[in-house]
Amino acid sequence: MRIGLDVMGGDFAPYAIIEGAVDSLKFFTGxxxxxLIGDKAAILRKLDEMKVExxxxxxxxxxxxxxxxxxxxxxxxxxxxSSIAVGYFMLQNGTLDGFCSAGNTxxxxxxxxxxxxxxxxxxxxxxxxxxxxxxxxxxxxxxxGLNPDCKPDVLFQYGILGSIYxxxxxxxxxxxxxxxxxxxxxxxxxxxxxxxYELMKESSGMNFIGNIEANQLFHKTxxxxxxxxxxxxNIVLKLGEAFHHIYKLRKLRDEYxxxxxxxxxxxxxIVGINAxxxxxxxxxxxxxxxxxxxxxxxxxHANLAQKIKExx
Amino acid sequence: MRIGLDVMGGDFAPYAIIEGAVDSLKFFTGxxxxxLIGDKAAILRKLDEMKVExxxxxxxxxxxxxxxxxxxxxxxxxxxxSSIAVGYFMLQNGTLDGFCSAGNTxxxxxxxxxxxxxxxxxxxxxxxxxxxxxxxxxxxxxxxGLNPDCKPDVLFQYGILGSIYxxxxxxxxxxxxxxxxxxxxxxxxxxxxxxxYELMKESSGMNFIGNIEANQLFHKTxxxxxxxxxxxxNIVLKLGEAFHHIYKLRKLRDEYxxxxxxxxxxxxxIVGINAxxxxxxxxxxxxxxxxxxxxxxxxxHANLAQKIKExx
Numbered sequence: 126m127r128i129g130l131d132v133m134g135g136d137f138a139p140y141a142i143i144e145g146a147v148d149s150l151k152f153f154t155g156x157x158x159x160x161l162i163g164d165k166a167a168i169l170r171k172l173d174e175m176k177v178e179x180x181x182x183x184x185x186x187x188x189x190x191x192x193x194x195x196x197x198x199x200x201x202x203x204x205x206x207s208s209i210a211v212g213y214f215m216l217q218n219g220t221l222d223g224f225c226s227a228g229n230t231x232x233x234x235x236x237x238x239x240x241x242x243x244x245x246x247x248x249x250x251x252x253x254x255x256x257x258x259x260x261x262x263x264x265x266x267x268x269x270g271l272n273p274d275c276k277p278d279v280l281f282q283y284g285i286l287g288s289i290y291x292x293x294x295x296x297x298x299x300x301x302x303x304x305x306x307x308x309x310x311x312x313x314x315x316x317x318x319x320x321x322y323e324l325m326k327e328s329s330g331m332n333f334i335g336n337i338e339a340n341q342l343f344h345k346t347x348x349x350x351x352x353x354x355x356x357x358x359n360i361v362l363k364l365g366e367a368f369h370h371i372y373k374l375r376k377l378r379d380e381y382x383x384x385x386x387x388x389x390x391x392x393x394x395i396v397g398i399n400a401x402x403x404x405x406x407x408x409x410x411x412x413x414x415x416x417x418x419x420x421x422x423x424x425x426h427a428n429l430a431q432k433i434k435e436x437x
Numbered sequence: 438m439r440i441g442l443d444v445m446g447g448d449f450a451p452y453a454i455i456e457g458a459v460d461s462l463k464f465f466t467g468x469x470x471x472x473l474i475g476d477k478a479a480i481l482r483k484l485d486e487m488k489v490e491x492x493x494x495x496x497x498x499x500x501x502x503x504x505x506x507x508x509x510x511x512x513x514x515x516x517x518x519s520s521i522a523v524g525y526f527m528l529q530n531g532t533l534d535g536f537c538s539a540g541n542t543x544x545x546x547x548x549x550x551x552x553x554x555x556x557x558x559x560x561x562x563x564x565x566x567x568x569x570x571x572x573x574x575x576x577x578x579x580x581x582g583l584n585p586d587c588k589p590d591v592l593f594q595y596g597i598l599g600s601i602y603x604x605x606x607x608x609x610x611x612x613x614x615x616x617x618x619x620x621x622x623x624x625x626x627x628x629x630x631x632x633x634y635e636l637m638k639e640s641s642g643m644n645f646i647g648n649i650e651a652n653q654l655f656h657k658t659x660x661x662x663x664x665x666x667x668x669x670x671n672i673v674l675k676l677g678e679a680f681h682h683i684y685k686l687r688k689l690r691d692e693y694x695x696x697x698x699x700x701x702x703x704x705x706x707i708v709g710i711n712a713x714x715x716x717x718x719x720x721x722x723x724x725x726x727x728x729x730x731x732x733x734x735x736x737x738h739a740n741l742a743q744k745i746k747e748x749x
Contacts, residue, residue: 259683270619274627307582307671315586315668339675343683356627359619360669361676363651368680371571371655375691381683 126156126425127183129221130418131208132163133190134228136407139163142227143171145414150181152419159418160221162208163187187211193407197231201239209233213240216400223425225392225417227405234271234395241400244430246437249279250397251355252404253290254362257384262346265291265300269358269393277320280304280352282437284331286396287350289436293427294394295349303337303348305357310336321352343385391416394424397433401425438468438737439495441533442730443520444475445502446540448719451475454539455483457726462493464731471730472533474520475499499523505719509543513551521545525552528712535737537704537729539717546583546707553712556742558749561591562709563667564716565602566674569696574658577603577612581670581705589632592616592664596643598708599662601748605739606706607661615649615660617669622648633664655697703728706736709745713737 130146132139146159153159161168165186172179189207191200201210209228213236215221226233234250237243243250251268258264265287272279284302291300304322306314311322313336325333334348341347342361353361365385372382391413392403401424405417442458444451458471465471473480477498484491501519503512513522521540525548527533538545546562549555555562563580570576577599584591596614603612616634618626623634625648637645646660653659654673665673677697684694695701703725704715713736717729 259686273619273625273630305672307585307668307675313585318585318668339672340678340682342676343679356619356630357669357672360617360651360672363619364654364673364676364680366652367655368676370652371693374571375693377689377691379687379689381687 126222126422127158127160127220128418128421128425129160129162129212129215129224131212131224131226131228132161132168133187133208134226135405135409135414137410138227139167140171141410142414143168144175144411145409146182146418147175147177148411148415149418153422157422158183160185162212185211185215191229191232193229195229195232197229197235200229200232201235209236213237216241216402223401223403223421225403225405225421227407227409227414227417230270230404233402233404237395237398237400237402241398244397244399244434244437247286247397247433248282249275250395251283251286252393253287253396254393255295255390256343256362256365257381258343258346259381260345263295264346264348265295265350266358266361267350267352267396268355269362270355271395272354273356275317275354277317277324280317280321280354281324281328283352284325284333284350285436286433287352288331289432290394290396290429291349293432294423294429297349299332300349301332301334302350302352303334305351305353305361306336306338308336309338317354388413389416390420392420394429396429399430399434401428401430438534438734439470439472439532440730440733440737441472441474441524441527441536443524443536443538443540444473444480445499445520446538447717447721447726449722450539451479452483453722454726455480456487456723457721458494458730459484459487459489460723460727461730465734469734470495472497474524497523497527503541503544505541507541507544509541509547512541512544513547521548525549528553528714535713535715535733537715537717537733539719539721539726539729542582542716545714545716549707549710549712549714553710556709556711556746556749559598559709559745560594561587562707563595563598564705565599565708566705567607567702568655568674568677569693570655570658571693572657575607576658576660577607577662578670578673579662579664579708580667581674582667583707584666585668587629587666589629589636592629592633592666593636593640595664596637596645596662597748598745599664600643601744602706602708602741603661605744606735606741609661611644612661613644613646614662614664615646617663617665617673618648618650620648621650629666700725701728702732704732706741708741711742711746713740713742
């Protein structure tokens with residue numbers, strides 16, 4: 126499999142990205158190849174400095190860079206020789222099996238729409254992140270930022286998309302699905318969440334266990350998949366980050382809080398598009414990039430996009 | 438001032454409530470009196486067991502109990518001799534200056550509508566909670582559960598209500614107001630949040646500092662007031678609870694995480710109604726009840742309801 130890595134995306138690009146790429150290579154198996162997409166001179170300079178043989182990678186040179194402040198909707202067309210655009214074109218023409226970037230998330234999503242497209246039947250793609258529970262299991266939370274406002278049928282479908290992710294990437298059989306809400310009762314929440322509850326309750330296509338409250342999250346796993354709109358999911362994700370950061374500031378030592386470090390997860394797949402694409406946190410450094418690349422390998426080997434296409 | 442306490446509300450009522458009431462009395466000053474509202478026989482039995490002189494309190498007997506599962510909209514009319522109903526009638530006829538309960542939050546809100554009413558000009562009352570930052574300051578978060586879906590003008594007004602709370606109860610001059618969002622840029626968020634941003638930006642009536650992201654919360658204080666809808670606020674509040682609970686489960690020791698314990702805060706005022714009313718967490722035990730009563734004293738002495746009436 127050929128995994129593309131955007132070397133120019135993220136706050137610490139390109140050097141931290143290249144460092145993470147080098148680290149990830151140790152865990153590559155079989156015929157897998159890592160394709161570095163970005164400024165070739167910078168890549169070669171950094172590999173030389175690290176005393177790493179460039180032939181271990183494929184390198185695809187690009188001349189343009191998408192910045193975090195660039196407008197996602199416009200920049201993809203304006204910068205067709207940027208690493209994000211080239212990555213997507215390679216996914217589209219089949220020269221990549223997966224692609225990841227810690228760059229502009231909006232541009233990563235727009236790129237999908239310009240090239241590989243949304244899977245027919247998928248209402249809205251989502252960012253699905255994996256977060257740790259204290260019982261050493263993980264749960265899938267979606268959406269964490271693509272769709273701040275979700276209609277009930279979109280939330281319902283996130284239950285399906287999240288289940289496929291949990292099953293094929295995390296290896297969980299018949300994953301349970303919970304709806305994040307502000308009470309356990311059916312009558313709680315916004316009109317959209319209440320209507321989503323009704324749809325989920327009546328569906329035989331997912332293992333729906335009802336509402337989940339935020340104080341149950343991160344504890345002993347109650348549901349393998351937790352569904353919410355992208356506004357709420359983003360708040361949950363970033364509060365996990367906040368408390369992990371406070372844990373570090375307070376110089377505490379604990380195995381669970383160490384696992385809560387986003388650097389261990391590294392990336393979040395865009396589920397629902399016609400390609401295996403993983404988005405990383407803009408502040409990713411060496412370790413987070415390594416994990417983003419390895420996460421992309423997992424998604425590619427599970428062929429998540431194909432599994433979703435078959436299920437929807 | 439006369440502070441009413443619902444002795445029958447909460448998971449550990451009535452005995453934990455009475456214990457908390459007894460503890461709170463040590464911190465009462467001046468002419469303040471605590472009025473225990475509930476089953477008189479149970480109150481006297483418990484006080485006798487604790488060897489506490491009943492004359493330190495006023496006791497108002499009630500014969501009915503509102504359960505957590507009772508439907509808020511109906512129960513207030515059906516159980517007019519419940520502690521919540523009697524507390525509100527006493528607020529209405531001026532025999533109480535403040536009232537608090539760890540019982541059915543919905544019934545507490547409905548009770549306000551039946552008796553003291555919403556302050557004219559207030560679009561939607563809110564639950565405003567105080568949460569600790571690592572720099573030993575606190576911030577006011579609202580709404581944390583009354584209005585899961587908020588229109589822009591409601592979010593805007595929460596900025597005003599929160600500012601009044603921060604100023605008069607927490608003693609913060611010219612409190613800063615942030616809008617909880619999924620990015621710092623103006624263009625982020627749901628349509629309602631974006632429109633609220635516009636209203637806040639143009640207002641001279643509040644010290645608006647822009648969007649706040651969830652990973653900035655609980656850190657060094659960025660804004661004294663954080664505004665969000667009741668769905669998101671409830672998620673933030675309960676995630677704070679989740680991480681505090683994990684901290685305890687993991688047997689860590691830290692001054693900041695100790696402060697994060699909801700028992701230290703005890704209660705959340707309903708801001709925007711014509712009375713000083715504080716709602717406690719259903720799982721409140723002795724210490725949380727004590728703090729809820731003391732929090733009510735603070736709100737009464739600041740006369741928060743009157744301050745809001747003057748400002749709106």
